[in-house]
Amino acid sequence: MLIPCPHCGTRPVEEFTFLGDASVKRPASNDPSSMEQWYDYVYLRNNPKGRFDEFVHHSGGCRAWLVISRDTETHEVFGCVTVRDYGKTKGGKA
Amino acid sequence: MTSYRLSSGGLIDRTASLNFKFDGKSFTGHPGDTLASALIANGVHLMGRSFKYHRPRGVITAGAAEPNALVELREGGRKEANTRATMIELYEGLTAQSQNRWPSLDFDIGAINSLASSMFVAGFYYKTFMWPKSFWEKIYEPIIRKAAGLGTASKEADPDKYEKAYAHCDLLVIGSGPTGLMAALTAGRSGARVILADESARLGGSLLNEREEIDGDSGIAWADGVIAELGSMPNVTLMPRTTVFGWYDGNIFGAAERVNDHVIAPSPYEPRQRYWRIIAKKAVLAAGAEERPVAFGGNDIPGVMLASAMRTYANRYAAAAGKSVVVFTNNDSGYRTARDMKAHGVHVEAIVDSRSESKADAGGVPVLRGRRIADVGGKKLAAGIELDDHTHIGCDAVAMSGGWSPIVNLACHRGGRPAWNDQILGFVPPDTGKDFIVAGAAAGRMLLSECLADGARAGTLKGKAPATPKCRDEAFAIAPLWWVKESHGKAFIDYQNDSTAKDLPLAAREGYRDIELAKRYTTTGMATDQGKLGNVNAIAILAEATGKSMEQVGTTTFRPYYTPVSFGAFAGPFHGHHFQPVRKTPLHDWADELGAVFVETGLWMRSSWFPLEGEDWLAAASREVVATRERVGICDVSTLGKIDVQGKDAGAFLDKLYCNTFSTLAVGRARYGLMLREDGIVYDDGTTSRLADDHYVMTTTTANAAKVMAQMEFAHQALFPELDVTYVTVTEQWAQMAVAGPKARATLQKIVDGLEMNDQSVPYMAALEVTVLNGVPARLFRLSFSGEHAYELAVPADYGNMVARAVMQAGDEFGIVPYGVEALSIMRIEKGHVAGGELNGTTTAADLGLGKMMSSKKDYIGRMMAQRPGLTDPNRQCVVGIRPVDPQDRIRSGSHILKDGDRPSMAADQGYVCSVAWSPMLNMWIGLALIANGRARHGEVVQVWDGLRGHKVMGEICDPVHFDKENKRLHA
Amino acid sequence: MKYSIFSLLKNTLSGHKDWTPAWREPEPKPEYDIVIVGGGGHGLATAYYLAKEHGLKNIAVLEKGWLGSGNIGRNTTIIRSNYMLPGNNPFYEWSMKLWENLEQDFNFNAMVSQRGVLNLCHTDAQRDAYARRGNAMRIDGVDAELLDAHDVKRMYPFFDYANARFPIKGGLLQRRGGTVRHDAVAWGYARGADSRGVDIIQRCEVTGIRTENGKVVGVDTNRGFIKCKKLGLAAAGNSSEVAAMAGMKLPIESHVLQAFVSEGLKPFIDGVVTFGAGHFYVSQSDKGGLVFGGDIDGYNSYARRGNLPMVEHVIEAGVAMIPSLARVRVLRSWGGIMDMSMDGSPIIDKTHIDGLYLNAGWCYGGFKATPASGWCFAHTIARNEPHKLNAAYRLDRFRTGHMIDEKGQGATPNLH
Amino acid sequence: MPKAPVRSKPVAVAEVILPRVSPLADVAVQGRFGADRGAPGVTFSVRHPLSIATVIARAGKGKATAQALAEYEPRWAGPDQYFVVAQGRGEGALYRELKSALDGIASVSDQSHGRVIIRIEGPKVRNVLAKGTPVDLHADEFPAGKSALTQMAHVGVHMTRVGEDAFELSVFRGFSESFWEWITEQAEEFGYQVR
Ligand SMILES: Cc1cc2nc3c(=O)[nH]c(=O)nc-3n(C[C@H](O)[C@H](O)[C@H](O)COP(=O)(O)OP(=O)(O)OC[C@H]3O[C@@H](n4cnc5c(N)ncnc54)[C@H](O)[C@@H]3O)c2cc1C
Ligand SMILES: NC(=O)c1ccc[n+]([C@@H]2O[C@H](COP(=O)([O-])OP(=O)(O)OC[C@H]3O[C@@H](n4cnc5c(N)ncnc54)[C@H](O)[C@@H]3O)[C@@H](O)[C@H]2O)c1
Ligand SMILES: Cc1cc2nc3c(=O)[nH]c(=O)nc-3n(C[C@H](O)[C@H](O)[C@H](O)COP(=O)(O)O)c2cc1C
Ligand SMILES: [Zn+2]
Secondary structure (H helix, E strand, C coil): CEEEECCCEEEEHHHCEEEEECCCCCCCCCCHHHHHHHHHHHHCCCCCCCEEEEEEECCCCCCCEEEEEEECCCCCEEEEEEHHHHHHCCCCCC | CCCCECCCCCCCCCCCCEEEEECCEEEEECCCCEHHHHHHHCCCCCCEECCCCCCEECCCCCCCCCCCCEEEECCHHHCEEEEECCCCECCCCEEEEECCCCECCCCEHHHHHHCCCCCCCCCHHHHCCCCCCCHHHHHHHHHHHHHCCCECCCCCCCCCCEEEEEEEEEEEEECCCHHHHHHHHHHHHCCCCEEEECCCCCCCHHHHCCCCEECCEEHHHHHHHHHHHHHCCCCEEEECCEEEEEEECCCEEEEEECCCCCCCCCCCCCCCEEEEEEEEEEEEECCCEEECCCECECCCCCCEEEHHHHHHHHHCCCECCCCEEEEEECECHHHHHHHHHHHCCCEEEEEEECCCCCCCCCCCCCEEECCCEEEECCCCCCCCEEECCCCEECCCEEEEECCEEECCHHHHCCCCCCEEECCCCEEECCCCCCCEEECHHHHCCCCHHHHHHHHHHHCCCCCCCCCCCCECCCCCCECCCCECCCCCCCCEEECCCCEECCHHHHHHHCCCCCHHHHHHHHCCCCCCCCCCCCHHHHHHHHHHHHCCCHHHHCCCCCCCCCCCEEHHHHHCCCCHHHCCCCEECCCHHHHHHCCCEEEEECCEEEEEECCCCCCCHHHHHHHHHHHHHHCCEEEECCCCEEEEEECCCHHHHHHHHECCCCCCCCCCEEEEEEEECCCCCEEEEEEEEEEECCEEEEEECCCCHHHHHHHHHHHHHHHCCCCCCEEEECHHHEEEEEEECCCHHHHHHCCECCCCCCCCCCCCCEEEEEEECCCEEEEEECCCCCCCCEEEEEEEHHHHHHHHHHHHHHHHHHCCEECCHHHHHHHHHHCCCCCCCCCCCCCCCCCCCCHHHCCCCCCCCCCCHHHCHHHHCCCCEEEEEEEECCCCCCCCCCCEEEECCCCCCCCCEEEEEEEEEEECCCCEEEEEEEEECHHHHCCCEEEEEEHHHCEEEEEEEECCCCCCCCCCHHHC | CCCCHHHHHHHHHCCCCCCCCCCCCCCCCCEEEEEEECCCHHHHHHHHHHHHHHCCCCEEEECCCCCCCCHHHCCCCEECCCCCCCCCHHHHHHHHHHHHHHHHHHCCCCCCECCCEEEEECCHHHHHHHHHHHHHHHHCCCCCEEEEHHHHHHHCCCCCCCCCCCCCCEEEEECCCEECCHHHHHHHHHHHHHHCCCEEECCCCEEEEEEECCEEEEEEECCEEEEEEEEEECCHHHHHHHHHCCCCCCCEEEEEEEEEEEEEECCCCCCEEEECCCCEEEEECCCCEEEEEEEEEEEECCCCCCCHHHHHHHHHHHHHHCHHHHHCEEEEEEEEEEEEECCCCCEEEECCCECEEEEECCHHHHHHHHHHHHHHHHHHHHHCCCCHHHCCCCCCHHHHCCCCCCCCCCCCHHHC | CCECCCCCCCCCHHHCCCCCCCCCCCCCCCEEECCCCCCCCEEEEEECCEEEEEEEECCCCHHHHHHHHHHHCCEECCCCEEEEEEECCCCCHHHHHHHHHCCCCEEEEECCCCEEEEEEECCCHHHHHCCCCCCCCCCCCCCCCCEEEEEECCEEEEEEEEECCEEEEEEEHHHHHHHHHHHHHHHHHHCEEEC
16 A cells, blocks of 8 residues: 655555544543543544545654545545645545 | 486576486486476476375476475475475475375375275365364374375574565566566666566566467567567566565555575575565556366376476476377367477377367377366376276376466455456456556467567557567467366366365355355365466356356455465564664663663663672662662663653643643753543653753653654644644653662762752752763753652763763762662662553553542543543552562562452452562562552452462552652652 | 264265255345344354354344355454453353363364463563463463463474574463364354254345334345344444444444465464564464464455555564574465454443344454354343343443453554 | 753863764774675765754744755755754754754754764665665655655664765664664675775
């Protein structure tokens, strides 16, 4: 698998560390009433067969956190942006 | 022994002879031979025994798919089991042994299995050997295991080296037959970066085996010309002896180059094999096609082989498979063998053609049309055949051709399924996308002209494909024939695993009707050739048995490796001492000079203890503790992770990372911090110092340094991107040493430049920049893990050894000792400081007695999830001290805690001992334990139960701080 | 037809023409009392025990591929009960006890072979952790032995002791651990369930779950709608996808785990050994192949194949452990999809939907759990409440903070 | 950073008396090694002592940092992040200079002792490096002056092409000895020189 890092260019998968579902959003509140959101954030994951946006760390390269869009069945990689840019576009787009 | 070497022709070098041994007997061959061709030329046809029935076997193929002629090549640590005689290039001094036979290849007791073979059908194991129960492991299974397997692997370490490498190209061409050569030539001429790989030692593919004509010249001459041109292009890399074994995501191909398998031993500077990861913008699979056997009785008797193999042995290796040959075919290509053998002067009795008509040119050999071979006579060598009409024909070799299977393996490695083609009677490759193209015979093109044109097309990266050279085509026509049911003898489908044509209908009858179930039930296609020869026949027979079409039955899953790859190649140099890199601290040499024993800590080597003459680790560590507590000691703590955090929001960032607060820390001071995971569990701890308003340096534990860095990067980039902060690891910039003990200050005072050290100038938890030894920049922290009055001194790493030596010198008058991580650990347990054993990824801050550190005034990672009931339950196991009631007793780490009087059971389990030490200060074993509701149980006497090692002692739960509870020494 | 040496002899005499199918290939009925999704080890075992232990009859197992095509058909066959935490240990030990009597129970030789499972350790900290684990086992009556380096050397003199980057310091041995012929487990349970009336329906993919008023009413499949009163999900790597059909999001990620087999060899290594300084474990099959594996590739995947980095990683560790392996060849590699849970432990529980039961999250370890998982899941479905052996495997444990985290890695599935 | 209270005359940093010792001092032995095939395939040398600093732009200051660094020939080391390398400077001098030049724009950390830079040059340099890095080193893809962060032999490497056939590899000092052993072994088949 090759991943097009926006900083380093295309690099093989062994340089990257994966962290799963990038759709999760850390809740802003520390109020006890937000517990359910926190549980969802920490434990529940989108895990689709097919196209998937996920967190990826270029741990063996530039050390940027990225979001890649990838098909979990074919492993085709469609796109890759930094996690910051992902956060900037509404709803995210890798 | 008669010679089967043809008097002329072949690509062997007759001017040179090579000596080799097979099963202890000496033979000679020529450069250009394989072990198989040399054996055939020497009249040796029996080369192995089959897996289950131990049937005598000779070669079936002349290539990579060989299932029978597997040998143990070489000896000692270089011995290699299951090596295909058909792929071993002959070299001077080669030694090989046959395998899976006892006592000898010729006379094999295991052949007894043949007698009971009518019982040993597919799946018989599953139906018996169940009674009495204990017999399976004691009797049946050991017998089965001994009989199973093939060759014997060496247990001596392999003396050879291996390498790994990456390659990049615009076009990777796999296979150097007419298709591959044409593709490489076309792409090479256009200036593209091309790699041409072929598993064979000599490039040319089937052109080397056949008598072809291209551009008015022989196929071989044409190939040599192309190869010479490719060799002269700087943008083309030729990789002979290189098997491309797998196609992976991103168009990455794995390949194994046999750099030195054709010599008796590699030069000391060269690897035996090299593993390649080839990253190809585009690739062409030009792997050709594999000929199939036909299932008929005795189709495994030595002397029976594929028709293409027989002519390869004759054309390429000048070795005659027999003196008198019968060809059995269902397609036109068998006729080539008859013609070629005849041209070489070998007598061809007849062509037995299962079809009632064909236009192929028999070259004057009699053709028996519409006939089939039912059985082959002979045991260790073919002795005549019997046709389905009971005609007998004498011969000592049989060439068979059941058709051709395009070699689609690589094209299916990423999930694609091949499709059945009724025209060529073979599975053709699936759609592999635009970056991987299958061409030539591998794509089902059976004519040479088609292959050349296909290759040219595939090698055209832009523009129009060039014209292809002229050639003579051999027509290809075929009619189905899989299994001659009139056979009496066993008709093999999978030679090596001894699965026969009858096993498949049996599997279907028993419910294993899916091809994948039939495969697993009969083991068809699971041998070292992975069904390259037999699978299509198996599919056809199963199709008939289940009333389905070939397409409906389909193939089993093609998987890497196209041919098996050695462990050595994959491992490369990364084993033994080089398995992982060694990481040394800047104080390594200093510690080494003082006789340190080093211990692996992650990748680091840390000084563990410093034994004096005659001391074991315990004596040394105890002495180091006592000396440190009484006088002064120095310890290398350079491995702690150090992260430089800067920026206007550095403090705010640390407040998010740690459960306690750092934004309020005064410049010039340090603070202990506790970091949680988002799930509320403790992640890491360490001290962080504030060097300036916008500059902190944090430390992490040795083990978690990299993980913490990744967590910071995530927190900043993904969670809190608004913070203006930077962070970078500076772990390796600093040599850091702890100097601890009542004389620590006096010692350091002697090397610190221009600073009078006292409680005002360097108070507890101070973090200061100083210089030492006349100008070496240094950071001085007053921190203590040992519980003593102590410091940590950091200097730029290149000075580390010298500064440490200077500290030793300065402390000499006080009796300074170096101490290692053993002593460090004893002292921290004496002081009840938590470390790895307690920070084990399942404990909360409260479990560790650090609950008060969790701020309630700010948001931080882990804050919310830490409040879940399961993590706040008062009955959770928390850290306590544990010590034996009788000070003579020893407590061991990993012991469990039971209430006094309870019998061992999971329900009675109260917790366990996480860390222990022999305390030289208290003269007893002490420990830290995690015990249910432990803080409320100080004073309780419990069983410290170590059933694993047969120990049980009574222990007392106590405060985790075993020594100097009032912390007097820290401030002394 | 009962299997025995006598039936084998009798059929040999009649040319093996009279063997009957081990299971039927029935058409799906319009309605069942209980439908199990997934004809893997767990699904088939569940059906078997529902029929055998609870006397239930009207049951179907729906399998989208061929019987046993999932992880039951592609795992490295290791069984053991060397768990540490109270939520796990008794469950896995019960599984071991069921293994020990399984073949006689279902009249099929699954080649249960208690060859011993040895976990090597290379540091004092690892040894202490093994001591803790070993004692947890012993306290529950499970066999465990702590070996030192000499003991290990006596068992396996051909490991790397002289030149190792991480010297072997000892290991934790469970002699009752071992291997089982994986496919035969699926076949044995399938045959046993079929003979008790369970319909095993291959090539039947569940595409939807229908509920009414918070209660399960049936499943849509590629072969039509099938009504049921109770629905048990045992879809292993596909759990998230199947649960999503009922609107559930699970604390699970799907990951690919690769496994490997070498060319066949004469007996080379006796038991199962795991290397503690890298990700590698190995045993030898009855057929002679060295069966080995390591870690998951690390990215979410539903493709049953992996990539080269993990292949290298595993094999580097293999040669580091056994230097002579360098000259052995790897024959084949494949992958299976693991449902990696957030704490590395499984879920066997009811759900918030009436009649819908979940069996998932088996990570690396579900093969050894097959008998107990089926047994407990059957209990949970039949009685509508968990057995005490699976009481800790609750779906809501993450919400309440009662994780069962043997490795202490937290909510990062690819680290379990 | 707070200076410690001073008792007597402060000692100027330039007066450092200790010499710097490279972690490869005993390891990188000069000479000719490996196969003898005429001229060495590659030549290795250890660049020591060096001054090295990491520069990381503060929020929104990426451009400003790049401009301020222009004259230092910075080596790219990640988004808005650079290594500055200099020879012949006193202890800490480069660091202090950069720190004041980049005050408020970028963070600077001294790494002079934390990293070891190995230079490798010669006709076989790409063949040797290809045994470690997946980065395509073809001159069209990776021209002189370009840097990359990559991994070789399980070690993180910062790699800069400094000439047609010359590269510099920067690794953490703790790994330098192990890395040296590995990379020199990869060059054995071509024959190599250590300078
Ligand atoms: C390479 C590898 C090695 C392993 N090694 C070991 C080991 O040594 N020891 C050990 O204990 N465990 C091991 N495991 C784990 C173990 O194999 C699994 O945890 C266990 O097999 C999972 O349970 P199962 O058998 O029911 O799964 P499966 O066999 O995967 O069964 C699930 C079934 O559900 C079917 N399914 C899914 N979705 C649908 C649908 N929508 N409709 C119909 N059917 C559906 C699938 O086709 C599949 O057949 C390993 C796993 C792998 C991949
Ligand atoms: N008349 C017939 O019946 C018939 C049938 C099939 C093919 N053919 C003829 O065979 C020729 C086929 O030409 P081609 O170029 O397509 O194939 P080829 O068989 O000539 O060459 C294929 C080459 O690929 C190599 N190879 C295969 N897999 C490999 C791998 N994974 N890694 C490295 N090398 C690998 C083989 O060693 C071989 O050298 C044509 O001349 C065609 O007419 C004839
Ligand atoms: C324990 C075990 C042993 C295996 N032994 C062999 C073997 O000897 N030969 C073989 O070709 N495949 C062997 N396999 C692999 C299977 O052929 C197959 O690849 C695996 O079950 C996954 O299925 P799939 O490749 O069809 O997806 C073995 C698999 C397992 C789990
Ligand atoms: Zn990058």
